[in-house]
Amino acid sequence: xxxxxxxxxxxxxxxxxxxxxxxxxxxxxxxxxxxxxxxxxxxxxxxxxxxxxxxxxxxxxxxxxxxxxxxxxxxxxxxxxxxxxxxxxxxxxxxxxxxxxxxxxxxxxxxxxxxxxxxxxxxxxxxxxxxxxxxxxxxxxxxxxxxxxxxxxxxxxxxxxxxxxxxxxxxxxxxxxxxxxxxxxxxxxxxxxxxxxxxxxx
Numbered sequence: 001x002x003x004x005x006x007x008x009x010x011x012x013x014x015x016x017x018x019x020x021x022x023x024x025x026x027x028x029x030x031x032x033x034x035x036x037x038x039x040x041x042x043x044x045x046x047x048x049x050x051x052x053x054x055x056x057x058x059x060x061x062x063x064x065x066x067x068x069x070x071x072x073x074x075x076x077x078x079x080x081x082x083x084x085x086x087x088x089x090x091x092x093x094x095x096x097x098x099x100x101x102x103x104x105x106x107x108x109x110x111x112x113x114x115x116x117x118x119x120x121x122x123x124x125x126x127x128x129x130x131x132x133x134x135x136x137x138x139x140x141x142x143x144x145x146x147x148x149x150x151x152x153x154x155x156x157x158x159x160x161x162x163x164x165x166x167x168x169x170x171x172x173x174x175x176x177x178x179x180x181x182x183x184x185x186x187x188x189x190x191x192x193x194x195x196x197x198x199x200x201x202x
Contacts, residue, residue, distance in 0.1 A: 021130050026128075029062060029127065030055075033055040036120055037056075038051075039052075043116075046097050046101050047113065047161045047174045047178045048180070048201065049094075050094045050178050050181040052167060053093055054147075056122070057087055061086060067079065084115075084193035094178060094185060098175060100172045101178075103195040105123045105171050108171060110165040124152055124155055125153035132145075142195070146192055147192075150184055153184060157191075158177060161176060161177035185192070
């Protein structure tokens with residue numbers, strides 16, 4: 001009986017730690033979405049816009065994960081399934097924007113792209129650091145970790161795109177990186193959805 005009480009205490013402590021971390025990273029990503037989307041619109045950058053959608057998706061994901069902390073395994077799997085669909089939706093938005101820019105090409109402002117990709121990198125690096133200890137605790141937190149790890153690659157890719165635009169004076173590096181981020185979103189959506197489906201079937 002005492003062991004059972006102890007287990008409950010440990011579970012409550014774990015949930016409190018997870019909730020505290022998720023609240024912090026939720027705020028960071030919500031703020032960064034508004035900052036980066038404004039910069040993306042100003043710069044006319046598809047890659048930076050993809051990065052901002054990633055922040056929005058993460059903010060929604062962290063909010064859902066915060067809700068799922070106290071749920072059972074099956075409900076966490078259902079929440080993870082919904083998170084996978086959100087990532088897939090972000091991929092479709094990027095695909096639409098990419099198609100538009102291919103039809104209506106333009107050269108983005110590389111200075112804005114570079115500066116705000118580094119701002120995003122600092123913010124997402126902080127989130128990744130905070131989530132590191134939770135990455136293997138359950139499917140809820142592992143799906144959060146998957147999203148955050150993608151953010152670092154996204155920020156670095158946008159910085160590379162800014163360098164490409166500067167070096168070539170053309171918009172294609174921005175579109176090339178946006179296409180790469182699209183593939184990253186699709187891969188991440190597949191991983192999260194497949195893990196959630198396996199959990200639901202088991």
